[in-house]
Amino acid sequence: MSEKILVLGANGNVGRPLVQALLAKGERVKAASRSGTAIGGAEGAVFDYDKPETFATAFDGVDRAYVLLPGGNVNSRELLTPVIEALAARKVKVVLQTALGVDADDSIPYRQVELALERSGTPCVILRPNWFADNFHNFWLGGILQGNIALPAGEGKTSFIDVRDIAASAAAVLTTHRFDGQAFNLTGATAHSYAEAATLIGSTIDKPVRYTAIDDETFVRNMVQIGLSEAYARFLAMIFYPVREGWTAAVNDTVQTLTGQPARSLQDYLRDHVRDLKG
């Protein structure tokens, strides 16, 4: 493996620590963003899912690529499939980030993207992370600052994963052939309900934070009010169903298997993000 690794979404939650992890392993990295600016010491590359004319230059000199759907989008099949086809035509190894549970049914759009990748014949690995711990200082920060995280999560537990562990797992599978052809569910070290998470966040930032279980319609209204599109808010509401059912509570040791290090706990994440959680 001597050519460059392309990281799509390199400015994002997973992309930034992934670029750092790959550079630390001595890899040559093309960090893709819509602006094409250099990121964290890696070469910048212009890439826009909506502009296929950016693909060829971004893919030039690349033998491996990390592919993910930028947050805020719901059209995974339409955006990701052409990118995967173009990479596969060049025999580029693709590591695809989807989400825990998408393999529950082959009609799920994200699963159809996974199947298209598997059938493409190009070397590949699929990573399916659970809900990110980092959502607390991104999506849910407004609620934390008001002392109330209101979500349609019921009492369900989730093994929240730190994006640094997703990035370390991605860096591992991008730099060996050992895991090619496999799909991995990635979880954090421990599962917590949102009520437990709220209590832990409160003691981390030294301020009372509670959790309120709300219905889907209230959630969608709240999310639209803070600027999310209604389509994305409805998509988020839909994916809280598996949380309420307890399907996101599973804990596995895949991060350890892939990286040699155990996954971080929610407490580890909170300890490292005190400033972010204070807003």
Ligand SMILES: NC(=O)c1ccc[n+]([C@@H]2O[C@H](COP(=O)([O-])OP(=O)(O)OC[C@H]3O[C@@H](n4cnc5c(N)ncnc54)[C@H](OP(=O)(O)O)[C@@H]3O)[C@@H](O)[C@H]2O)c1
């Ligand atoms: N959040 C969760 O709990 C969770 C759980 C499981 C799976 N996931 C999956 O993870 C994905 C998000 O990963 P993430 O949070 O690392 O991504 P992200 O931070 O939301 O987005 C990554 C980057 O994509 C770039 N981008 C936006 N629109 C683009 C476009 N049209 N073309 C090219 N680049 C574009 C943006 O950078 P520039 O503006 O610099 O271009 C952005 O920084 C979600 O789609 C979801 O399916 C999320």
